[in-house]
Amino acid sequence: IEIGSSSSSSESEESSIISRFQQYLRINTSQPTPRYQEAADFLLSEGKSLSLESQIIEFVAGKPLVLLKWEGTNPHLSSILLYSHTDVVPAEPDKWTHNPFGAHMDSEGRIYARGSQDMKCVGMQYLEAIRRLKAQHFRPLRSVYVAFSPDEEIGGDDGAGKFVQSEIFEQMNVGVVLDEGSASPDEHYRVFYAERSPWWLVIKAVGAPGHGSKLYDNSAMENLLKSIESVRRFRASQFDLIKAGLKAEGDAVSVNMVFLKAGTPSPTGFVMNLQPSEAEAGFDIRVPPTADTESLERRIAEEWAPSSRNMSFSFIQKIPVQDKFGKPFLSKTDSSNSWWTLLENAVQKAGGKLGKPEIFPASTDSYHFRGCGLLAIGFSPMANTPVLLHDHNEFLNKDVYLKGIEIYESIIKAYASFDDHGKDGGSRDEL
Ligand SMILES: CSCC[C@H](NC=O)C(=O)O
Ligand SMILES: [Zn+2]
Ligand SMILES: [Zn+2]
Numbered sequence: 001i002e003i004g005s006s007s008s009s010s011e012s013e014e015s016s017i018i019s020r021f022q023q024y025l026r027i028n029t030s031q032p033t034p035r036y037q038e039a040a041d042f043l044l045s046e047g048k049s050l051s052l053e054s055q056i057i058e059f060v061a062g063k064p065l066v067l068l069k070w071e072g073t074n075p076h077l078s079s080i081l082l083y084s085h086t087d088v089v090p091a092e093p094d095k096w097t098h099n100p101f102g103a104h105m106d107s108e109g110r111i112y113a114r115g116s117q118d119m120k121c122v123g124m125q126y127l128e129a130i131r132r133l134k135a136q137h138f139r140p141l142r143s144v145y146v147a148f149s150p151d152e153e154i155g156g157d158d159g160a161g162k163f164v165q166s167e168i169f170e171q172m173n174v175g176v177v178l179d180e181g182s183a184s185p186d187e188h189y190r191v192f193y194a195e196r197s198p199w200w201l202v203i204k205a206v207g208a209p210g211h212g213s214k215l216y217d218n219s220a221m222e223n224l225l226k227s228i229e230s231v232r233r234f235r236a237s238q239f240d241l242i243k244a245g246l247k248a249e250g251d252a253v254s255v256n257m258v259f260l261k262a263g264t265p266s267p268t269g270f271v272m273n274l275q276p277s278e279a280e281a282g283f284d285i286r287v288p289p290t291a292d293t294e295s296l297e298r299r300i301a302e303e304w305a306p307s308s309r310n311m312s313f314s315f316i317q318k319i320p321v322q323d324k325f326g327k328p329f330l331s332k333t334d335s336s337n338s339w340w341t342l343l344e345n346a347v348q349k350a351g352g353k354l355g356k357p358e359i360f361p362a363s364t365d366s367y368h369f370r371g372c373g374l375l376a377i378g379f380s381p382m383a384n385t386p387v388l389l390h391d392h393n394e395f396l397n398k399d400v401y402l403k404g405i406e407i408y409e410s411i412i413k414a415y416a417s418f419d420d421h422g423k424d425g426g427s428r429d430e431l
Pocket of ligand 3: 118153389
């Protein structure tokens with residue numbers, strides 16, 4: 001059966017595909033109180049309806065991971081892991097044109113929902129692709145696992161983090177992981193081989209308090225402001241590299257101030273004639289795996305929070321850019337790694353175009369997989385679609401969604417049929 005021909009699904013087939021997607025979107029799995037059990041029940045029954053081996057695993061109570069297996073005919077080959085997370089970020093319903101958990105489809109076929117791009121689409125597309133392959137009586141050579149995991153949006157320690165350390169995971173003998181990417185405003189699908197690590201920095205200044213009318217050196221506010229100016233100069237220098245086209249977004253260090261905390265509260269606001277003795281600022285810094293982290297650390301200690309200016313700093317989060325062996329969390333994308341070539345060819349065969357592999361600007365659960373030496377590829381097939389991850393009015397057009405199913409059908413077929421006699425596609429060597 002030709003891949004292309006599967007696009008000619010009947011209207012009723014199409015509407016049941018869309019309504020399954022909507023059903024998943026309507027389960028409110030937003031942090032910080034995701035309805036995980038409902039999502040797990042739904043996914044488990046989907047798995048069973050596809051005759052997949054289906055189980056719910058709770059590494060942490062109340063945080064279920066759904067694991068489905070389509071057994072391959074050659075147990076000696078490594079398996080394929082189709083990965084997605086079930087949680088979504090919160091939405092502010094008042095600022096949306098449609099209910100973020102209503103999954104309303106407008107006249108142009110746009111399906112509005114939190115998670116429509118990030119990443120309930122991908123999770124359901126895996127299942128729909130498997131449904132089609134099963135209908136064609138395709139038999140995988142390699143085992144195909146589909147995992148739906150909790151807590152990605154809050155770091156994934158209780159989801160992917162526990163999963164990769166588990167006995168179950170060990171026994172899965174995973175050769176390659178597909179995880180989320182991002183929408184693309186142009187016709188090329190974006191694909192990611194690495195991601196930037198979040199460093200969430202808080203800097204704090206202390207200084208003598210004093211009368212609001214007095215000019216003196218070393219106040220907490222003045223000291224903090226000097227740092228903020230320095231951070232902003234660095235931010236501008238990184239941004240300029242991107243604007244000039246010298247660096248891609250994921251190759252530069254980003255830093256954005258996310259909070260400011262200072263002042264002496266009063267019933268009407270703040271005391272206006274008192275210079276505070278403490279002031280703090282928080283920054284979300286994103287560090288590419290190839291960055292010179294030592295020099296960045298020195299910059300933080302010497303320029304952004306120097307003790308000579310009565311400053312100190314701490315990290316709320318500091319995910320390393322390298323694994324425990326000192327290798328950066330990234331995988332080479334050249335042709336010596338078969339999984340990339342297979343992906344490129346499979347996407348092309350299904351009529352899609354792939355962009356140049358990039359470093360994902362934010363963070364995903366992939367770092368848990370890359371952290372244990374696995375090849376993880378970030379890919380969400382959404383071309384000609386505005387990037388609305390974590391934004392208001394997140395939507396995905398139904399035709400883009402349906403096209404993505406064809407793309408996965410082609411990828412899963414190629415991956416699950418790939419026989420390299422146990423050499424793991426070169427992924428281990430190339431990490
Ligand atoms: C360190 S947990 C943060 C994970 C989050 N992931 C998606 O947006 C992010 O901020 O990139
Ligand atoms: Zn995501
Ligand atoms: Zn997200």
